[in-house]
Amino acid sequence: MLRKRSYFDSKRLPYLLILPQILVTVTFFYWPAVQGLAQSFMLSDPFGLHSRFVLFDNYIRLFKDPLYLRSIVITLTFSASTAALAITTGLFLATLANRILRFKNIIRTFLIWPYAVAPAISGILWLFLLHPSFGVVAIAVKKYLGVDWNPVLRGSDAMVMVILASAWKQVSYNFVFFMAGMQAIPKSLIEAAAMDGAGPFRRFWTITLPLLSPTLFFVTVMNIIFSFFETFGIIHTVTQGGPGGATNILVYKVYQDGFIGLNLGSSSAQSILLMALIITITLLQFKYVEKKVQYTG
């Protein structure tokens, strides 16, 4: 645990300084986490008047529930597609922008702003573009590609719609990281490869991409976290988990079961599982970052 070599001596001041942080963290992280854990072992009636200790029943029930298993599959499909689409697009645009010498700042300005759009609003914009009866893209797709597009009724179409709305928002985030990552690659390496006769595509595969791998790893983790959790707003405004539960991702199910279905035990168990998942991801990332430090140092 790092600290400055020279530090201040004070009996009470450091406690006073860290106190606000500890207070909010304990109040809004630890206490709720403990409560959630306790609740996940309980079976309560919808009004919260009686509850009974049932140990792992809520968890066992979850893994026997076809709706929950389906939600896991849906979430994996959704986040893998969103991350893949957003990362490849971001990487592609960054590679292009990095090839040209001028207008870099203007291009960045044009590509950066979707980051500032709330997921919920991104959902609204894409709903407007892809609405089966008046969305301009939907009509074009129907007319020229002959696809019978209807996200209001067909689950797979609805999934495509929420994937597009989510990936669109993430592209700018990825673009910024890849741009920064590429600019950090020494020009001399690229030039040396060019002298040895490697063309632009070969250089991308053998130099840029491998050197970009730490950024790629970080961006992938952030994209997965984004599509697992922060896309709640998109689902809520665009599909509400429908049609027929086809876009009911795990975070949305926690909300639906807990706040609409009032099944507190099950909702808490689902929260705990998600928490465990994100803690695992964080630990994995820390492990990787440590490795990276050893590698460069």
Place this chain on the structure above:
Amino acid sequence: MVEKTPILDTLTYLLLMLGILVVCFPIIYTIIAATLPMEEVSKVPMPLIPGDQFWVNIQAAWNQGDLGTQLFNSFIMASGITIGKIVVSLLGAFSIVYFDYRFRTVAFVTVFCTLMLPVEVRILPTYEMAANLFGPLQHVWDWLHLNALLSWFTNHDIEVSLDWSLLDSYTGLILPLVASATCTFLFRQFFLTVPEELCEAAKMDGASPMVFFRKILLPLSKTNIAALVVIEFVYGWNQYLWPLLITTNPKMTTAVIGLKNLIPSPEDPPDWHIAMAGALLVMLPPILVVLFMQRWFVKGLVEREK
């Protein structure tokens, strides 16, 4: 770049322009829709030439959705989260890096275990906590059977219930989201790179810790603070799930939530021009913040990786 590849360069420009067009299309389309009257916007397909109803639609959205109040709420929430997070984490990081005390490691671990744990995974218990901030105290009270003790002591039936609800309040919108380890982590990383000599010199000159913090550390942290202001303002403004849960009164809700009421449902007249005008109004503030502070924002965003 390195060699001359005129065909590839032209292709690069063309593809880049196409990419920008695709990324920008949703917003261009929204802007066009917001300028059209209702007859035009419900034509299939909608015309791509802007109309002249922009101000009319903006006004309609403003009045129908009570956007004035909600934009104000969003502003309070976003600024509250931004200021709260930055102040709390500056002080916390200062304490962790520049002091040596017994529970330093405990404090560090307590805070950093919460890194990357979003509100979304702990909604139900956090909601219960916000519904009654004194819930934990009440638990302790009940557990100790203090009611019975008090009744026995005073010879009256006394029921003490500790109640402090944060629902439908600015505090409730802001406080639970101030708890974040990310900013503290960033400031800690930055403080560790500040030269040791500065602290030594300050001590030699007899500066107290707080004077050192105010006169040396704060000015040095300016760029980092600017970057975090952008990131946290956007984060706060765009919150969805938490305000959805914690506010039931439309006067207390935020603009991003309120916008949903402007989207026409299948039974309503297709007022998409008004919905889109509203969407423009609600997304404008964070976009402006990002565009005008782009340099610091990019720096801050990329710094998160480290």
